[in-house]
Amino acid sequence: MDKWEREGIAVHAKDPTTGALLGILPGVGSFYTGQIGLGVVDLLTWPLSICWDTSAGYQGAKVKNWEASSFYVEDLEKNRKMALGKLEDMRDRGKIAETDYRAAKREIDNASLKEFEREYDLDSKVRGLASESNVKQNAGIKN
Numbered sequence: 001m002d003k004w005e006r007e008g009i010a011v012h013a014k015d016p017t018t019g020a021l022l023g024i025l026p027g028v029g030s031f032y033t034g035q036i037g038l039g040v041v042d043l044l045t046w047p048l049s050i051c052w053d054t055s056a057g058y059q060g061a062k063v064k065n066w067e068a069s070s071f072y073v074e075d076l077e078k079n080r081k082m083a084l085g086k087l088e089d090m091r092d093r094g095k096i097a098e099t100d101y102r103a104a105k106r107e108i109d110n111a112s113l114k115e116f117e118r119e120y121d122l123d124s125k126v127r128g129l130a131s132e133s134n135v136k137q138n139a140g141i142k143n
Helices: 002-007 016-022 028-032 036-044 050-092 098-110 122-139
Strands: none
């Protein structure tokens, strides 16, 4: 989760502090984090449940955030794979040269997942690489 935080792609579905504070009320911290069964147990064992429900609310919120973030990261990885698939298709159809393909693939592989939140603009990336490649060829520079 720390890595996702640094990359700016962590999802904060529930606030752990709110979960802990709501845990003071019988079962509410558990209900807040979607732990319905635990919330019912907390209600039935009140006032003893105050001992653990603040912690359950806090940890439950952290788990919800991790789950939401992992699903989100999985979607971003799918977007990256889709961009690579489109790039391979362009190469296979002969729309881009092999050197441009390799450069674009390297750029996609090295891109942060944050860049795949929206549809990756593969066409403009490839156009930029192709024009850069043409400039180098006209100048006599080898890739």
